[in-house]
Amino acid sequence: MLSNDKQNDTTLPLAGCRVIERSRTVAAAYAGRLLAAMGAQVVMLEPATGSPLRRAAPVLEDTNESALFAYLAAGKHSLICDLSNAAGRELMARELANADILLDDTPLRERGAQGLAPEDTAARYPKLVHVSVLPYGATGPKAHWDAEEVNLVHAGGEGFLLPNGLSCEQFPDRPPLKVYGNFASYQGGCAAAWCALSAWWAVPTTGGQYVDVSVQDANLAVGAFALQRLGDGSLEHRTTRSFRYGGVFEAKDGYVEVLTLEDRQWQALVQLLGEPAWALDEALQDPLERSRRGAELNTHIRTWMREHAVEDIVSRAQALGVPAAKYRTPEEVLTGEQETARSLFAKTTLKSGRRVDLLTAPFQFRCSPLPGGGRVPALGELSEEVLQ
Known part of the structure; x- marks a missing residue:
């Protein structure tokens, strides 16, 4: 169906697994990225204007491409699919009929009209693993809430605890904002990927499942050590949270x-x-x-x-x-002895043709090393005819 050497490599852990990704958030896109890195065939269903992540900062100055999207989309495929019309919904239905996993961060209020209500997907595709990835999950009083990264960092507790240690000592008046980048969303994406695989492996015995992933819950799990302190009556705070001795020190040159x-x-x-x-x-x-x-x-x-x-x-x-x-610069990380020995980075081709180094995955497999590399898909690179 798709001529992609990586996807045809039967030695990869997820060779033969087909994933349909409907993502507008980093969490769902990162889940797809992890599965693609392990050899799954991941197809992004994008609107005609493209995923909003294609325009997300930071942007490469020379090519005007989103560096964030490049990382999240490497190794995937793109298919334009407008779910606001019948033709788009029919196209999605054909894709899901041949899929193993659906990664879906569509807001709850839109799922019914787009044919993505969990009861509908369960009835039509009994072996499909439908993974919902929402800021606060698909149930509960906040299920319909949207959230930016800064909201999720604080909802998961890390905003209250960072910066701490040396950073807090050097800049005590700075407000607790958030960790740089998309820390909370990446935690949610990890949880979604592992939940998707757990449910997929159970399909032969239990059939398909609907999996409800909350990005907030994933981040609360990361901070479980701080939460368990509540049991002894203590409350962690960024001004007190640190190892009692040790931590970050300023040396002569770094x-x-x-x-x-x-x-x-x-x-x-x-x-x-x-x-x-x-x-x-x-x-x-x-x-x-x-x-x-x-x-x-x-x-x-x-x-x-x-x-x-x-x-x-x-x-x-x-x-x-x-x-x-x-503490090393990005350039030092790319050329580091440890990173080179473990082949953590691989050359990836952007839509513009530029070649850049991207992290293959935050893990490796001893018996089946992950090749990484590949390319970032252009919007709608796959036509309906090719998929048929």
Whole structure:
């Protein structure tokens, strides 16, 4: 049906899985992106004007293409399908008849008229996994609400907790806005992808399912550790939420993050620091005492960090067994030794023909490495005739 080498590669984990994606949000589009990365054939049903994500920031200055859309759409296909008319709905019906999974973030108020009500899809396509991806889910008092990324970050609790640590200390007057980019939506997309696969694998025994994914719920799950603190009466806040010692430190020429969660890591950190007298205090052998004196410890550690270069700190720390890493620029990430060894990035062709490096997936498979790469589809690249 489609001449795409990646989709014809039967060694990929999701080879043979066909996904129809109706997305206007990052969460649903990212779910499709993850499935496409694993070898599923993902077809985006777009309106004649194209997905709004095609115009989403940030935009590449030289080609005026959305960098966000390029990442979310790589490896997919595009088919124009206007569900406001009968012809479009019939086209979608033919596509769903041959699909395994439907990713759908259509607002509830529009689903009935567009033929996407879950009871209708269940009746017409008994083996289809229909995954609803909405900000607050498809049930409950907020099911009809829309939400931007900033709303979802705060609804999931992270907005109350960030920025914390060094960022909060350096800029205490800054309001808690949101994590850069689409953190909340990516969490929702991950949940939607895994739920879709769980339901799909169960089709031989249970048939198709309707899966209701809430982006807010997915983000609450990420912050479960902060929520469980409510059980002991404590309340996390961005000014107090941090590791008692460790965290982000400013070095001579950049920033380093150090976390010592185990006794052996603390002992290694003491070695890294040159075994200063303050660190050899017998009382600091007790992890609870170290936590109680976290602010004091960090004062000493910061003084030492400012006197040393990042690369020297990280290389010595890792040799000693201290969990430490450098905060790197995007260029450094692309050319990093770890990223290169794991083939995390691959060349992808944009609609303009420009070739760029894109993250293949936030994971890899040992027995069937993901090829990545491919291309970003032009709007409506697939005609109805080709699909037939």
